Amino acid sequence: MTNIVKAEDKFITEKSMTDVVHNRIISLQSQNAIDMPTNYSFSNALKSAYLILSEQKMTDKKTPVLQGCSQESVANALLDMVVQGLNPSKNQCYFIPYGNQLTLQRSYLGTIALTKRLPGVTDVKGYAIYQADKLELGFDFVTGKTTVKEFIPSTDRDPTKLKGALGLIIGEKDILHVEYMDINQIKAAWYQGSMKGNSGAHKNFSDQMAIKTVINRACKTYVNTADDSDKIAPLMSKSIEVVDNEMQQEIEENAGTLEIEGEIVDVETGEILDTEDTKKAPF
Template sequence: MNNEVAINQELQDKANNILKSVNINQIGALAVGQLRTVIDARINKQQNQGLDLPANYSVSNALTQALLRLQSVKTKGKTPVLQACTPNSIIQSLMDMVVQGLSPAKDQCYFIAYGNELQLRRSYFGTTAALLRLENITDVDAQAIYEGDQVNTSIDRHGHLVLDTENTHLDWTNQDNELIGAYAIITTADGVDHLTIMTKKQIKVSWNQSKTHDVQNKFGSEMAKRTVLNRAAKMFINTSDDSDLLTGAINDTTSNEYDERRDVTPVEDEKQSTDELLEGFQKSQEAKAKGVSNNGNNNEGKEESSEEIANGQTELFSKGTIKPADEADS
């Protein structure tokens, strides 16, 4: 779908006047209303230049939800992130969200304050949604592999690694066993399934490069799925004919978790901050278990919500600097 729109000159002028009057790298330089004006203007300009967004994606609703959530997110020091982070990083995070077509209301993304920078993170579902925006990708799936599961692969006539579905068996009763790996399958428009598989050791190497690897190590299955999915997606993202804005936003959001080159000051006590994240996740797991005990099987409309809670995406970061969602890779 082509979402090209006309330039709203009045909006552009208003945003330019705001930016001329402040330093957007100065913490707290813009109020929420001013942030919204600047972001709306940038989106308007990019849509005029051909930015395509999903047909059912409401930019206005997504931004409203994001700004509402940001007003309640605080740093470890209890400072609201809108007052602790630079307007420039806030604007960039929200722009990355919009370009990828993500919505915090669907727990597809969340925000974390790292020093004085706000960063966007995708959940597993957000990563899936973002990849499906790429024209050549028609389906995405990832599975965790537990001890006792049987996963077999073979090489097709083109030399590609493929899943031997007849001899692969994932038993749901093994989910209490040790995680030993994960695989992702990305299906392209030509009907070809592209398999990426990672061992537990490979996954942990990736996690150890992450800023929140303690959370990943403790709650691994869904994190592992996103880890292998992000690895699988790299080739498609970086060889895609899609908009540089889209592929750039996907890459930037992924690298936020691993890029240590940024000149930022970490939160004053990262160990304690991580402990708070783990505590928040544990509470979500307990709440989910209690809900299952009280209600039995949920109806289909609630199924996804329950799964997201189980994945640590709804309450994972109810404390500390991170707002709801999932975790994972490079």
């Protein structure tokens, strides 16, 4: 990505940073060098980002992020947010400092938002599958797609009987893509993170983590094979597992949480936890 801060911007004030990014985006638009998602207000997203960053602290919990991180990295993180069409006020992304560099991390909700921008996609759903559930998958030899022939959920939601997860990309008239992962595949994906699937979230809320894993794979698979994915696919290059890996430094240094804008973020799951709810389920 081209750096957005130039040498002449060296002494930009913290408050004017979003204005500089805003003006650069307007300039890029006039040159047809950047595409904005439909119904996306980058001005509102930048305002939300500034409010969040003005309250966020570095890992020492003392130094403000806008002072501890380089102006260039702040500006480029903001540009990355706009290019992806994400809004931090909707928990679609988080700003994470590494040393003096501010980085943007897309959340699980942001991945869904990107997928729903593809033509014909109306929703993305995920379901935990238990041993007592009745799930029968099929295969369409004409389209080469997996299909769901029958799915009857049971009332038995014993977490020890979780056997997989089902992800669906839903269109206006039918199911566009079906992704199924059995529990071994899911655990293999979790094992890619430094927590090896042994975090509190994975142990206590395995069904929700399984749903997030299968939806992430469903989104990436569908985006990379869809006809209109040429603009979206590059933005989906990082999987949830990769993002989790990159956040492990924060997990280790902050006991699994990071304070952002006065709230507690579970950086393993990418969920906002109210201060009073940090001991409760993050879903």
